[in-house]
Each structure stands twice: as C-alpha cells, then as structure tokens.
Amino acid sequence: MVNTKSGGRPIVSExxxxxxxxxxxxxxxxxxxxxxxxxxxxxxxxxxxxxVFYSAPWCGPCRLSNPVVKAIISQFVPKIDVVEVCTDDLPxxxxxxxxxSIPTIKIYHxxxxxxxxxxxxxxxxxxxxxxxxxxxxxxxxxxPSGDTDDDEEDDDDDDDDDDSVEDD
Numbered sequence: 001m002v003n004t005k006s007g008g009r010p011i012v013s014e015x016x017x018x019x020x021x022x023x024x025x026x027x028x029x030x031x032x033x034x035x036x037x038x039x040x041x042x043x044x045x046x047x048x049x050x051x052v053f054y055s056a057p058w059c060g061p062c063r064l065s066n067p068v069v070k071a072i073i074s075q076f077v078p079k080i081d082v083v084e085v086c087t088d089d090l091p092x093x094x095x096x097x098x099x100x101s102i103p104t105i106k107i108y109h110x111x112x113x114x115x116x117x118x119x120x121x122x123x124x125x126x127x128x129x130x131x132x133x134x135x136x137x138x139x140x141x142x143x144p145s146g147d148t149d150d151d152e153e154d155d156d157d158d159d160d161d162d163d164s165v166e167d168d
Contacts, residue, residue, distance in 0.1 A: 006053050006069035008084035017085065017093050020046050023111040049114065049133050050081045054097075054104040056088045061120045062103040068123045069105075076130050079139060080107075107133050 004010050011017045018024040023045040053069050055062035073082050087094040087102055097106065107115045107129065114133045117126065134140040 004084040005057075005063065006055065006066045006082075006084050007073045008051070008053050008069060008082040011052075011083050011085045011090065011093070014090060014093055017090070020044065021050055021052055021083065021108055021111070045110075046081050047110070048078075048080055049107055049109045049130075049137065049139070050083060051130065052097075052106045052108065053082065053084045054087055054094055054099045054106070055084060055102050056086060058088075059102050064120050065103045065105075068121060068126055071123050072126055072130060075127060076134075079134060080130060105129075109133065109137060 019026050085093055101118055105117045106113060115129050117129060
C-alpha cells in the first residue's frame with residue numbers, strides 16, 4: 001500500500017473513492033476484478049465521517065498541511081476516517097467533487113458533504129470543523145463546545161447577579 005505524507009489512507013482509484021467516500025454501489029465488472037485475498041471486495045463504504053484531504057506532492061501549502069492532518073488523525077481516529085486523494089493521480093475525482101484549489105479538505109458522512117475547508121488550515125480550525133460535524137451527527141461523546149457554552153451562560157448569570165446587587 002502506498003503511504004501518504006499526511007498519514008491518511010490513500011485513495012488510489014475512482015472506484016475506491018465512490019465506494020468508500022460516497023457510499024455508492026460498486027460497478028460489478030470493475031469490483032469483481034478488485035478483490036482482496038479472501039475473495040471479498042477490497043473496498044467498503046465508510047460508515048463514520050470521512051475526512052478527505054485533496055493534495056499533490058508538488059504543492060507547498062499541501063506539505064504545510066500534512067502535520068495538521070496527522071494531528072487530526074491522532075486526535076479523532078477512530079471517530080472519523082481520514083483519506084488522501086492525490087489530485088495529480090485522480091484529477092477526475094477532484095474535478096467532480098468541485099476541488100479547484102489545493103489543499104482542500106472535505107468531510108463527508110454517508111456520501112453527504114458536511115464541510116469544506118480550502119487552503120492551509122490551523123489545527124484548531126480543522127479540529128473545530130471535525131467537532132462540529134461529530135456534534136451535528138450526534139457522535140461526540142464529550143462536546144468541548146458544550147462546556148464552553150455552559151461557561152458563557154455562567155458568566156452571563158454572574159453578570160445578572162452583579163447587576164441585581166447594584167440595584168439593591
């Protein structure tokens with residue numbers, strides 16, 4: 001298997017992308033040719049959110065994004081899956097998915113596009129995007145955004161208490 005600089009699992013064919021990322025049914029003629037050692041289809045649709053990192057080896061901003069994607073992998077896998085599409089090898093996929101600039105990160109769930117980030121991205125921004133998708137899908141065990149909202153509400157309550165003390 002080909003390794004990627006980002007640490008994401010490589011997508012090596014259009015068919016693999018369609019099955020694993022978009023959850024589409026395999027075309028029988030091609031899939032029958034692509035079988036693993038057990039005789040079963042090697043590609044399976046992903047049931048959890050999947051982050052797709054569109055990049056190319058010559059792209060400087062893509063190289064700068066590799067450590068960010070690696071950090072997201074270590075933080076969120078196994079809640080999400082992470083794959084990489086080399087736009088040089090699979091330009092048809094990039095075009096079909098509307099990728100006009102790299103790096104582009106798209107998060108899908110069961111074939112539905114949940115979020116898109118274009119360009120270099122900070123780890124906290126990408127982490128927040130993944131957390132939002134997990135929250136939206138009800139897959140987040142402990143929501144950091146929920147803790148933040150509670151703190152803000154407590155601060156608001158404290159402000160109200162201070163106002164009422166001043167009125168007394």
